[in-house]
Amino acid sequence: MSKLKKNEDEHYVAPFSAEVSFDELQDAPPSGKFRLSFTGKIGVVVMVFWMFVALFGQFLAPFEENDLPFPDDYSEFQKPRPGAWLGTDVDDRDILSRVMYGAGRTIGISLAGVIIAYVIGVTLGIGSSIAGTRIDLALTQFFNIMLAIPTIMFGLVVVAALGSSIPVLIITAGTIFSPVVFRLSRALGMDIMVMDFVEAAKVRGEGYRWIIFKEIWPNAAMPLISDFGLRFIYVILFVSSLSFLGLGVQPPMADWGSMVRENLGALQYGESVIPILAPAIAIASLTVGINLIVDDVSAHAGGKLSGRL
Amino acid sequence: MDKKVVFEASNLCINAVRDDGSELPIVKEVNFQVREGEVVALIGESGSGKTTIALSALGYCKPGLKISEGSTLLFDQDLSAMNIEELRQIRGEKVAYLAQSAIATFNPALKINEQVTESAVIHGSKTQPEADSFAKGLYGALDLPDPDNIGTRYPHQVSGGQLQRLMAAMALCGEPSLLVLDEPTTALDVTTQIEVLKAFKKVIRERGAAAIYVTHDLAVVAQIADRIVVLYNGDIQEKGSANAVISKPRHPYTRRLMQAVRPLPAAGKKDKENKQPGNVIEINGVSAGYGGDVTSNPKEVILKDINLQLARGEVLGIIGESGSGKSTLARVIAGLLPSFKGDILLDDQKLQPRLEDRPRSELRKIQFVYQMADTAINPKQTIGNILGRPLEFYLNMYGSKRKDRVLELLEMVELPKEFYTRYPHELSGGQKQRINLARALAAEPEVLLCDEVTSALDSIVGANVIELLRGLRKNLGVSFVFISHDLSTVSAFADTIAVMYKGIIAETGTVHQVLSPPSHPYTDLLISSVPELRVGWLEEADRNIQEAKNKLEQGNLT
Numbered sequence: 057m058s059k060l061k062k063n064e065d066e067h068y069v070a071p072f073s074a075e076v077s078f079d080e081l082q083d084a085p086p087s088g089k090f091r092l093s094f095t096g097k098i099g100v101v102v103m104v105f106w107m108f109v110a111l112f113g114q115f116l117a118p119f120e121e122n123d124l125p126f127p128d129d130y131s132e133f134q135k136p137r138p139g140a141w142l143g144t145d146v147d148d149r150d151i152l153s154r155v156m157y158g159a160g161r162t163i164g165i166s167l168a169g170v171i172i173a174y175v176i177g178v179t180l181g182i183g184s185s186i187a188g189t190r191i192d193l194a195l196t197q198f199f200n201i202m203l204a205i206p207t208i209m210f211g212l213v214v215v216a217a218l219g220s221s222i223p224v225l226i227i228t229a230g231t232i233f234s235p236v237v238f239r240l241s242r243a244l245g246m247d248i249m250v251m252d253f254v255e256a257a258k259v260r261g262e263g264y265r266w267i268i269f270k271e272i273w274p275n276a277a278m279p280l281i282s283d284f285g286l287r288f289i290y291v292i293l294f295v296s297s298l299s300f301l302g303l304g305v306q307p308p309m310a311d312w313g314s315m316v317r318e319n320l321g322a323l324q325y326g327e328s329v330i331p332i333l334a335p336a337i338a339i340a341s342l343t344v345g346i347n348l349i350v351d352d353v354s355a356h357a358g359g360k361l362s363g364r365l
Numbered sequence: 366m367d368k369k370v371v372f373e374a375s376n377l378c379i380n381a382v383r384d385d386g387s388e389l390p391i392v393k394e395v396n397f398q399v400r401e402g403e404v405v406a407l408i409g410e411s412g413s414g415k416t417t418i419a420l421s422a423l424g425y426c427k428p429g430l431k432i433s434e435g436s437t438l439l440f441d442q443d444l445s446a447m448n449i450e451e452l453r454q455i456r457g458e459k460v461a462y463l464a465q466s467a468i469a470t471f472n473p474a475l476k477i478n479e480q481v482t483e484s485a486v487i488h489g490s491k492t493q494p495e496a497d498s499f500a501k502g503l504y505g506a507l508d509l510p511d512p513d514n515i516g517t518r519y520p521h522q523v524s525g526g527q528l529q530r531l532m533a534a535m536a537l538c539g540e541p542s543l544l545v546l547d548e549p550t551t552a553l554d555v556t557t558q559i560e561v562l563k564a565f566k567k568v569i570r571e572r573g574a575a576a577i578y579v580t581h582d583l584a585v586v587a588q589i590a591d592r593i594v595v596l597y598n599g600d601i602q603e604k605g606s607a608n609a610v611i612s613k614p615r616h617p618y619t620r621r622l623m624q625a626v627r628p629l630p631a632a633g634k635k636d637k638e639n640k641q642p643g644n645v646i647e648i649n650g651v652s653a654g655y656g657g658d659v660t661s662n663p664k665e666v667i668l669k670d671i672n673l674q675l676a677r678g679e680v681l682g683i684i685g686e687s688g689s690g691k692s693t694l695a696r697v698i699a700g701l702l703p704s705f706k707g708d709i710l711l712d713d714q715k716l717q718p719r720l721e722d723r724p725r726s727e728l729r730k731i732q733f734v735y736q737m738a739d740t741a742i743n744p745k746q747t748i749g750n751i752l753g754r755p756l757e758f759y760l761n762m763y764g765s766k767r768k769d770r771v772l773e774l775l776e777m778v779e780l781p782k783e784f785y786t787r788y789p790h791e792l793s794g795g796q797k798q799r800i801n802l803a804r805a806l807a808a809e810p811e812v813l814l815c816d817e818v819t820s821a822l823d824s825i826v827g828a829n830v831i832e833l834l835r836g837l838r839k840n841l842g843v844s845f846v847f848i849s850h851d852l853s854t855v856s857a858f859a860d861t862i863a864v865m866y867k868g869i870i871a872e873t874g875t876v877h878q879v880l881s882p883p884s885h886p887y888t889d890l891l892i893s894s895v896p897e898l899r900v901g902w903l904e905e906a907d908r909n910i911q912e913a914k915n916k917l918e919q920g921n922l923t
Binding site: 067068069070080081253256259262270275 | 413598600601606609617723737758826
């Protein structure tokens with residue numbers, strides 16, 4: 057102890073050599089590589105599996121979606137057995153084949169819907185953040201009103217008025233989800249707009265096109281991509297809900313939401329839970345899988361964004 | 366002699382844990398003690414580990430950091446061995462922390478007194494009435510106005526310097542044995558800094574508390590510290606009494622730090638004689654403001670009837686404190702904020718007030734260099750694209766011509782060619798500031814508007830940037846409007862100085878004229894507030910500062 061104390065009053069000078077230049081210190085560069093966690097990897101496996109089924113399911117399915125695997129057997133909700141590995145549904149059709157056909161429809165409609173939501177939302181959102189107060193106010197108020205309408209109600213009214221078809225479903229989903237995307241991209245755009253580098257571009261005399269595509273967009277892309285995954289899930293759930301209510305994909309076409317509705321009787325008669333569980337598990341596993349990936353992406357994007365802004 | 370040791374870092378090593386599990390040393394085998402009633406300054410540039418060490422005195426490591434070896438002892442208790450509950454007991458009670466920004470520390474929704482007394486009351490060391498009267502005593506000791514009632518205000522109702530002192534009251538309310546002050550005056554104006562320093566010094570002396578004072582500013586340290594620890598890259602370079610380190614620095618790094626502190630040039634700097642004829646920029650009776658109809662009748666007028674000339678090839682320094690309107694003036698010249706009265710002439714041609722109405726050729730001639738390189742360059746563009754864009758935009762340079770010119774520009778700002786393909790986050794703060802500068806130079810401008818370009822940089826790095834600016838000016842013949850709150854930097858670089866005060870030009874003239882008496886009382890206040898690099902300056906300066914302040918308050922604004 058005494059030694060330390062003596063040391064403390066001494067004028068200490070670290071050894072040095074003439075060569076050391078004492079350059080400016082640099083922060084450790086952020087580990088920019090995107091890494092998937094274990095759960096993220098599970099998510100990727102699940103999503104790749106369903107994307108594969110969505111694309112090729114109808115070619116690989118053992119039966120056509122409305123074929124009867126056992127034309128001679130008239131009993132509905134048959135237990136799984138060779139030839140129909142998940143059993144049959146209310147109309148004796150093969151559940152496995154219908155889940156495979158339905159994958160393409162559910163995922164395809166949702167994906168198209170979320171893309172439309174994004175095209176509308178991002179264009180108007182970033183446009184709104186850069187445009188003058190009046191346009192911004194008008195757009196914001198318009199989308200606020202849209203947000204105030206309950207999604208399912210809105211969907212019900214539109215489908216009731218225009219009839220249910222796949223294009224109507226896609227456009228409805230796109231319209232319903234665009235306000236959320238609008239608000240997110242507007243907020244992101246506003247945050248980036250006030251950065252000095254955007255002002256520097258303005259002082260340089262750059263036009264809107266450069267500012268939007270070269271200054272704002274690259275900085276908004278990451279957070280928007282992670283939200284895209286999340287929004288995709290909501291659209292899947294929305295489309296499935298509409299189908300469940302009978303307003304989505306119409307029979308006899310297969311779709312996960314409508315399969316749950318068609319086969320509700322199975323629960324009533326206590327025959328088998330598989331006709332309902334199979335499409336429900338499909339919806340659940342896909343949404344959870346995407347969520348696991350989004351978690352990783354947004355953690356990555358979030359870290360980078362907060363470090364930068 | 367044998368004072369009690371309050372805090373001791375012994376063989377302290379702190380590592381940063383990377384994502385892939387590898388560890389990077391941030392603090393390397395640091396030993397030092399803080400004894401009762403003693404202020405120990407940790408000084409170093411950003412990245413030197415000074416804040417990390419100071420936080421370890423609270424038993425805290427930032428996320429991603431961990432103490433890998435050694436210990437931090439508070440009254441012989443090992444902080445690193447304590448769990449969160451034990452740490453909670455000592456934080457605020459035995460050791461208190463003062464952050465850099467009081468504005469960020471105070472909750473805007475609660476009254477000041479509630480926040481100042483909170484920790485003492487929570488820890489049970491004082492009852493609320495006891496804490497209240499104790500806090501009032503502290504307000505008085507910190508020279509705050511109206512100590513009885515200031516606690517009933519909300520944070521936005523007091524000034525920045527007052528809030529900084531109130532934060533000190535917050536830290537002192539629990540009567541801690543150790544105070545950790547992290548750059549508490551860095552964000553303040555010079556004149557405010559003096560007040561805050563004075564108050565801190567007085568309170569620390571009166572209460573006999575020990576303190577760790579973290580800063581990069583040697584001149585400030587000289588005023589308040591008893592002992593100084595100089596850090597570079599997590600290593601102690603030099604350690605000793607303030608007097609010894611300041612008057613006889615032995616380590617080359619300490620000497621470099623001292624050189625970077627520019628003394629205020631004495632009046633008498635020779636005025637330049639070989640002036641080129643004509644003015645690049647003439648500002649005639651310009652007024653501007655914010656809110657309402659900016660172009661004809663703004664709600665709040667910031668600039669009032671400004672008249673200034675910038676001679677060709679010269680440097681016009683503009684100095685003033687925050688709120689004086691100096692940055693607004695730069696924005697008006699750049700066209701970001703249109704003036705509602707008066708004209709700005711560029712090469713004897715009248716400039717349109719609004720940026721959007723100016724032709725590209727005029728925009729090219731005036732380039733703006735921002736304070737914060739971090740936000741002024743787009744993190745998603747490569748250096749090559751950042752510097753190449755003005756070349757395409759103003760000078761129609763494409764392909765290999767553009768690339769060659771970008772490499773030339775990199776050379777001009779003394780950066781390696783490899784930076785062409787790099788992204789901004791791969792560069793250090795000083796390097797980014799050079800890119801920021803190179804982008805403005807790419808346009809081949811006649812005037813560079815530099816808004817506090819060295820304020821966010823460490824002293825050595827900032828001094829290097831000023832050297833670079835000097836060279837560029839000599840070689841390129843560019844004119845500068847150089848805005849800063851730092852009088853010594855401005856007077857070292859500028860030919861003429863305009864002192865701004867509350868939106869008017871208080872005084873203008875050559876550096877010599879402005880620095881030599883008689884000056885405007887506000888200039889006097891600024892001059893006497895620039896800290897000098899010697900122990901004991903604070904006490905001497907006090908009288909001059911008071912005098913200048915009295916004059917200002919009497920409204921003697923001639």
